[in-house]
Each structure stands twice: as C-alpha cells, then as structure tokens.
Amino acid sequence: MPELGTPPAVLRYAAFAATPGGGNPAGIVLQAGKLAAPAMQRIAAEVGYAETAFVTERDIAGDSRHLRLRFFSPGAEVPFCGHATIATAVALAERAGTGTFVFETLVGPVTIETSADGDGIVAAFTSVEPEVAPLAPEVEGELFSLLGLERGDLDPRYPLLAAFAGNWHPILVLRERAAFDCFTFDPGSMRTLMDAQGWRGTVSVLHATTPTDFAARNLFPVGTLTEDPATGSAAASLGGYLRATDSITVPGTVAVHHGEHVGRPSVLTVEIPRTGGIVVSGTAVPII
Template structure:
C-alpha cells in the first residue's frame, strides 16, 4: 500500500459462531472505494485472517433492483479468491448491525449471492444462497497425490469429488473421527496440487449421523494451514451430498467445524427440492 493510499477502516468479525473466539474470523472493509488490488491484498496480508472482504458500490443493474446491494471482493493473505462464505456472513452481520436485519445482495466475482439476515434473540444470523453448483470427478493420480495417508483412511461411502458452489473444493470422507482429528499434511506439496487443480480448500468430512457432519478444511493456497469454518466449502458439500444421493433432496444439515482448532463453529446447510442452489447460514459476532 503506497503512502498516498487512504488507510481503510478494517472491522473484525467472526462467522458461524456467536462467540468472538469461535467460528472463523474475517476482516471486513465496508468502504473499499479507492483501494486497488495491491492495497486490498496488503490489508488482507497485514490482518492475517484467511479472508478479508472489501465492499464497493454495486454494478448499476444490480443496484437498480436491490436497495441494499454491494459489490464484494475477497482476499486471502496471498491472493484474491472468487468467493468466501464466512467473509460474506461476517460482512452481512456487520451491515445488519448498522442498517438493521433484512435482505442483501452481493455481486461477487463468482456471481450474485443473496443473503438474508435475521435477529434471533440477541444474535444476528445470516444465510447466503450460493451460485448454482456443480460436482465433478477427480483423477486417480491427483487423488493419490492429495492423500497424506493410506486409502484405508477414507470412507468409501463418500467418493472423492471436486465440488463447486462459488469456489472449487476437493471433498474427501474420513473413515473415523479420530482420522479427521489427526490432520497432518505436507503444506508445500498440497499447495502445489491445489494450485494445479484450481482448488480453494480440501474438505475432509466425517459423518456423525444422518444430518450431522464434522469437517476440516486445509487452506495452504491462502497461506494458512486450516480454515476454521468454511461457508463456500459447506455450500459445495451440500451440492456434493445431494448429487451423490447421500442426503435427501430437501433437508437441513449441520456441519461442525473448528473444534479441533479450539474455534468451534456451526454451519447450517439447507437443500430445497427443485432448487439447485445451496443455502448456508450461521451466526456472527464482532471481535473486540
């Protein structure tokens, strides 16, 4: 950031938890007018969270339809990412604290993402609706390179796939909760593979019950070992689970993430029959 670039106000919020020390922290810049790419990257790197969101005025066609509409971009400490669920939730909560709950719409690099914020007791809860998702195969050689342990560590009920709902995620099923807890990987090696496959995270999943899942998300391409609560990956997982027939077409899933990092969070994934989009919701709170 050059000396003549205005220093923006950077807010700190957590998403998918009502406790500041839970969920996934994100930076939020409510007015990024005048910031170029280098300046936004510098702010994100200085803050050090997995992502920071930057708001500017919406495109004319979007602003004409929705009063509370914004353009939004997301930067990790290393690079821009096309979509970030937890930073979207954090930003929506930050806006709702200032202008009240209600409906918002964000023009993201991945597409238009509506968000609705409601107040439940003393807590704000935001639910985003993803862009249209899709699920694809992953090559056997790429899968072998991604695994840090033997294939027996995987749950055969969860075939490896690359799922997209704004960003690409490799979904892998852990055979046991203990295997999920034992997250260890070669940072540089996985980062190289993820860059080659254009992945945002690898999502490791363990199924506790019909509707409850525990998840973890290595995020070396963002410059961090692990993401504490990953809304974009939750949306991708919802599409994956529905596409493979692992859950009903109309259902509500609970994803628990961050417990192994000491930052527990809870993500609600809602699937609706006849609507390909995935809804991801959770609470949010200001940090400090």
C-alpha cells in the same frame, strides 16, 4: 499509483462462532470503492485472516442493499468466501437494519437474508448453482499421499469428488473418527497441489457422525494458516455434493462442525433444497 489519504477502516468479525472464542475471523472493509486490487491485497495480508471482504461498490442501480464485494486471502484474490459473506452481511445489518442484501461477486450475484433472533443477527446466503466433478487418478493418489491416507480410509458411502458452490473443494469423507482426528500434512506441499489444480477453496476432509451431522477439517495453507476454522463455501459445496450423490433426502438440513482442531469451534447450518443453490446460515460477532 498508490492510494493517498487515511487508510480505510477494517472491521473484524468472527463468523459461525459456536463459542465466544470460536468462529472464523474475517476482515471487512465497508468503504473500498477507491482501492485498487494491489491495495486490497496488501490490506488482506496485513489483516492476516483467511479472507478479508471489500465492498467496492454500493447502491447498485440505486438500491442501498445491492453491493459489490471482492475477497482477498493473504496471498491472492478469492472468487467467493462464505464466512466473509456472512460477516459482511451481519455488519451491514447492524448498520442498515435486517432484511435482504444482494452481493455481486466474481462468481455471480449472491442473495443474503438477515434476521434477528435471541443470539443476535443470523445471516443466510444462497450459493450459486453447485457442481461436482471427479478427480484425475494421479491427483487422487497425490492427495492421499500428502494426507498419509489410503483409499480404504474413505467412508464407502461417500465417493471422492470435487464440489463447487463458488469455489472448488475436493471432498473426502473418512470412515473412522481416529483417522479424521489424527491425519497430518505438509502445508507447503498441499498448497502446491491446490494451486496446480486451481482449488481456490479448501481441501475438505470430513467424518459423518450421522447422515445429517458432519465434523469437518478444511485445509487452507496460506500465510501462517493451515486449516480454516469455518468455511461457508465448503459447507455449500458439501450440500451440493450430498444432493448430487443422493447421500441425503432432499429437501434436508445438515450441521457442519468446524474448527475444533484449530481451537475455534464453529457450527454451520446447511439447507439443501431439491434444486438450485445451497443455503448456508450462521451468526457473526465483532472481534473486540
């Protein structure tokens, strides 16, 4: 039965913004307890951002800072979304004060710490336990073909693997900056491959400018989108990948620069502990 009454308010925030016009836009519905999944899907499609977050339950076990979230892209529900998590935490902290929040998600509970600094409110989430897995040879071949790349374009220091910290992301680190900047792909064909492999996150293509500084392009063809300006899920997966492949000394911190190729520069800070979840932090600002 369709929902009746006034449509819920949708907030719009840009997460991980490096400039006033940067960051990754997210929709946020703070009062979504009465919405069924089809209504949330419809709202996400109308908003048109990569993801919209819906707070479907508040005051879990009597704790006003313990909430349940669901995430929808314009095309489907997404198990976890990092930038919408950051944006929601900042929006809540603006209204309820900084401190710790716990979000129940489809991938499990996610803890978010919020604090105030000179740039506003900073939020940091700790991912679920990360994993890595190899890609089947035929999937690797199709991925290279879709990107117009060859195995020799990979940076030999970083193996091609899929990484998980809430969503699965294949991770390709390219040796040359020119190859990173210039590759192209057909969005429809990439979407078909991603759906067939169950990749609910992005295809994460990177270039290591230093061992602790990465440029990233996160391919996410859905609706009118082709590349995601910034994704906390991919950043967390990268952190897990770097630890699993012994590509960084832990504990360690890396910076990930997204969004340059889609005109929305973004910066994410990724803290990689010796064990456990990966910590991703950044700011979020209202979109006026």
